[in-house]
Amino acid sequence: MITPAPHTAFAVRTPDESTTAWALAARGGDAAAVDRFVRALHRDVRRYVAHLCADPQAVDDLAQDTFLRALGSLHGFEGRSSARSWLLAIARRAVVDSHRYAASRPRLSDVPDWQLVVERAQPGGLPGFDDGIALLDLLAALPDERREAFVLTQLLGLPYEEAAAVSDCPVGTVRSRVARARTTLVDLLAAADRPAVPAA
Incomplete structure (x- = not known):
């Protein structure tokens, strides 16, 4: 007779538990786990950065910067918090750093009505x-x-x-x-x- 495995073996992981497990596996060098970790949290990072950032054109760069920082410091992630909250804290620092950098280097525009140009560049009718x-x-x-x-x-x-x-x-x-x-x-x-x- 086959004894069924304990119920806990079939426990379904929450999304936060899954991403945290992938982050821990990625820390150990698992390339597939890195890919799953990035794919699972990319949308949340973009949304969070978009709401913090005053420049819609910088959102993708800031999201990419967030993941580069996270992957570079993944060795220090121990899973004491969820990987998502850890990553969003990194995203927040990336946005703050970009604000500081932008404040120290004013950008000039060679277009007289740059706001109109930005508005027209946004997709509409979706x-x-x-x-x-x-x-x-x-x-x-x-x-x-x-x-x-x-x-x-x-x-x-x-x-x-x-x-x-x-x-x-x-x-x-x-x-x-x-x-x-x-x-x-x-x-x-x-x-x-x-x-x-x-x-x-």
């Missing part, structure tokens, strides 16, 4: 494009700290404890920032839905 722009506009109205907390917890789905570790602040502060961000977003949506009152 399904959900208008909704995406509306969401970005609403999020842009939030203070930086509240926007970051909201994106980490509500859009990327990080637990509050991990969002606090990424943001380098107490859990209570993250909770407060998210609550205030929600209140602001609800107020902005309500104001947008109100019909305009014609001037007398």
